[in-house]
Amino acid sequence: MDVVIIVAVAKDGGIGKDNDLMWHLPADMKFFRNQTWGHHVIMGRKNYESIPERFRPLPGRVNVVLTRNTHYEVPGGEVVHSLEDALELARNNGEQSAFVIGGGEVYRQALQQNLANKMYITHVEAQPEADTFFPKFAAFQWDAKVLEEHPADEKHAHRFTIVEYTRKN
Numbered sequence: 001m002d003v004v005i006i007v008a009v010a011k012d013g014g015i016g017k018d019n020d021l022m023w024h025l026p027a028d029m030k031f032f033r034n035q036t037w038g039h040h041v042i043m044g045r046k047n048y049e050s051i052p053e054r055f056r057p058l059p060g061r062v063n064v065v066l067t068r069n070t071h072y073e074v075p076g077g078e079v080v081h082s083l084e085d086a087l088e089l090a091r092n093n094g095e096q097s098a099f100v101i102g103g104g105e106v107y108r109q110a111l112q113q114n115l116a117n118k119m120y121i122t123h124v125e126a127q128p129e130a131d132t133f134f135p136k137f138a139a140f141q142w143d144a145k146v147l148e149e150h151p152a153d154e155k156h157a158h159r160f161t162i163v164e165y166t167r168k169n
């Protein structure tokens with residue numbers, strides 16, 4: 001099973017502020033939706049709660065929410081208490097590509113534990129003030145392929161580039 005990180009990152013590594021995203025980039029949201037559709041999406045409890053109630057659980061995907069709270073409930077989704085359990089759940093369901101969709105704490109663990117073999121990183125040409133960051137990673141361990149370069153336009157305040165990173169063997 002592939003374990004795929006998907007994230008949008010500012011120039012300084014920022015990914016969020018006040019438990020929210022820092023931009024609205026519809027074309028990137030569409031990319032996220034297309035990539036993750038039909039798959040397991042593994043997320044931290046804070047990220048889950050940052051999704052507006054009417055949009056959660058994310059439709060068309062198995063929502064797997066990580067929390068240490070054994071009483072937590074996710075109607076229409078799954079609750080797990082470790083990243084290992086999240087991946088095991090996906091594997092047991094026959095998943096081919098499980099997506100780690102954040103936030104910062106969950107990305108950090110996935111990278112530290114070398115769990116991911118692929119990453120889709122949207123590099124956003126902006127640097128708004130952030131309080132949550134994507135960890136620095138060893139670029140030399142990954143092959144990078146640019147998938148999409150998107151200009152700023154009336155619907156997108158910032159230019160961004162979507163890069164597919166594949167872990168080198």
Ligand SMILES: NC(=O)c1ccc[n+]([C@@H]2O[C@H](COP(=O)([O-])OP(=O)(O)OC[C@H]3O[C@@H](n4cnc5c(N)ncnc54)[C@H](OP(=O)(O)O)[C@@H]3O)[C@@H](O)[C@H]2O)c1
Pocket residue numbers: 006007008009014015016017018019020021043044045046047048050066067068069080081082083101102103104105106107109132
């Ligand atoms: N730019 C992007 O692409 C992107 C994507 C996703 C999120 N974000 C942003 O990231 C921010 C949220 O990130 P965050 O770092 O604050 O929080 P987070 O990673 O979303 O959630 C952290 C919580 O997840 C649970 N958790 C984490 N690791 C666990 C483990 N190993 N076992 C059990 N539970 C575990 C804990 O929940 P409990 O406290 O309940 O125990 C922990 O408090 C928001 O600003 C959001 O908008 C940005």
